[in-house]
Amino acid sequence: MTYILAIDQGTTSSRAILFDRDMRIRDVAQEEFPQHFPASGHVEHDPADIWNTVLRTSRAVISKAGLGAGDVLAIGITNQRETTLIWDRATGAPIHNAIVWQDRRTAPICEALREAGHEPMVTAKTGLLLDPYFSGTKVRWLLDNVEGARARAEAGELLFGTVDCYLIWKLTGGRVHATDATNAARTLLYDIHKGGWSSTLCDLLDIPADMLPEIRDCAGDFGATEAEIFGEPIPILGVAGDQQAATIGQACFEPGMMKSTYGTGCFALLNTGATPVASQNRLLTTIAYQFGGERCYALEGSIFVAGAVVQWLRDGLKVIASAPESQPLAEAADPSQQVILVPSFTGLGAPYWKPDCRGAIFGLTRNTGPAELARAALESIGFQTRDLLEAMQADWPGGGAQSVLRVDGGMTANDWGMQFLSDIIGAPVDRPEILETTALGAAWLAGMQVGLYPDREAFAGTWSRERRFEPLIAPEVRDARYAAWKRAVQATISA
Numbered sequence: 001m002t003y004i005l006a007i008d009q010g011t012t013s014s015r016a017i018l019f020d021r022d023m024r025i026r027d028v029a030q031e032e033f034p035q036h037f038p039a040s041g042h043v044e045h046d047p048a049d050i051w052n053t054v055l056r057t058s059r060a061v062i063s064k065a066g067l068g069a070g071d072v073l074a075i076g077i078t079n080q081r082e083t084t085l086i087w088d089r090a091t092g093a094p095i096h097n098a099i100v101w102q103d104r105r106t107a108p109i110c111e112a113l114r115e116a117g118h119e120p121m122v123t124a125k126t127g128l129l130l131d132p133y134f135s136g137t138k139v140r141w142l143l144d145n146v147e148g149a150r151a152r153a154e155a156g157e158l159l160f161g162t163v164d165c166y167l168i169w170k171l172t173g174g175r176v177h178a179t180d181a182t183n184a185a186r187t188l189l190y191d192i193h194k195g196g197w198s199s200t201l202c203d204l205l206d207i208p209a210d211m212l213p214e215i216r217d218c219a220g221d222f223g224a225t226e227a228e229i230f231g232e233p234i235p236i237l238g239v240a241g242d243q244q245a246a247t248i249g250q251a252c253f254e255p256g257m258m259k260s261t262y263g264t265g266c267f268a269l270l271n272t273g274a275t276p277v278a279s280q281n282r283l284l285t286t287i288a289y290q291f292g293g294e295r296c297y298a299l300e301g302s303i304f305v306a307g308a309v310v311q312w313l314r315d316g317l318k319v320i321a322s323a324p325e326s327q328p329l330a331e332a333a334d335p336s337q338q339v340i341l342v343p344s345f346t347g348l349g350a351p352y353w354k355p356d357c358r359g360a361i362f363g364l365t366r367n368t369g370p371a372e373l374a375r376a377a378l379e380s381i382g383f384q385t386r387d388l389l390e391a392m393q394a395d396w397p398g399g400g401a402q403s404v405l406r407v408d409g410g411m412t413a414n415d416w417g418m419q420f421l422s423d424i425i426g427a428p429v430d431r432p433e434i435l436e437t438t439a440l441g442a443a444w445l446a447g448m449q450v451g452l453y454p455d456r457e458a459f460a461g462t463w464s465r466e467r468r469f470e471p472l473i474a475p476e477v478r479d480a481r482y483a484a485w486k487r488a489v490q491a492t493i494s495a
């Protein structure tokens, strides 16, 4: 038997997953690592933790399965996006901790650029917004704040990379400094229309272009691992950011296909094919994947609080002991009560973008209890998804967005939540057999290139549904419920 190793380097843990020749999971190894919060709004990872957890889990999963490096045909990498590293070209030593995507320290840089009127140009080129979320202003901050960094960067001594790029550099023993188009598209330095680094954006952010990695296809050649790492060199043949890898793993290859991942937060991507659709509703325009030099675009919307609202029921309200208990509790809710929970604990994401907004509950009565709150919490995921889908429809009218939504992520285990999602969006919700779509996407990119896995069309044919949820409520009930949600959101924003 031969295997593909998927490395999934996430925000709170690193995972290594071995897929067999039938694209089934043979083994998984996972390690959490510390989060550093050095100041309010600052979030950092130690690069050594990122690297060591990847190395240990990758080695562990191979030995756990009783295999050796010779059994692994290729590696695919998927990663937390936007997180920013800078290291020394000669020694590999990072100049600072990685600045994580959640970090808000560059808000003043973004604000200054916005006030100077640069946002329309930045959005036109990158499909993104001037927000601290993306890598570009983090690079700028590091160059301005780490002693000597700017001079070293200008002398060509430093390299920048997102997490994929750093791992490739480490795995290849510093021989390859490359990233893929989906990760490049999150940096604020990449022109999504031209498919390359933008010198205008590098100048605007004062970032020497020499620091930037080469950009390759998602299904590309990223070099081979140093022999001593696993015992033999293994080629790295696939790279995609986590949400894009999930889009690939869900086989959303046709324009109009859409996936939504429900973890702590929720990310929805709509494949718009060769057309980069500019959003009028503050969604992002991004690269879904790049194969054979051809970019496929997507509209992306994110919700900050999805599964996190279930964590709040458990850890904050303590009305459930575990996430799955949210389902029977919601089922027991009094149907005559119309409680609405707007879970903007950390602000509202797309399409509202209200970072300072905080959560609210509407419709409380003397009879409202844990069951009604649990139901309202699960319903808030459906309502927010409908907000994203409406924004996508409005941005791409007549674009052929299909009505079926493919879902994945831990929260999709909740049947009641998935049924409500289907009810409120008024469209089928498809849950696949394989819920590890992110890792599968990365594995497929690599496995397809060595001929172990089927080509794109055949792979799409292997996608199989575990369950479809169809809308069961009457259209007028759906409209009334959604209208009540919209009123609740407006009231929350203006509170």
Ligand code: ADP
Residues within 6 Å of the ligand: 262, 263, 264, 265, 306, 307, 308, 309, 310, 311, 323, 324, 325, 326, 327, 409, 410, 411, 412, 413, 414
């Ligand atoms: P992440 O990758 O962001 O850590 P996961 O995909 O592992 O997220 O999903 C975990 C999230 O899903 C948690 O927020 C948890 O509360 C939620 N979750 C897991 N199982 C259920 C369930 N049966 N019902 C509702 N929520 C669930």
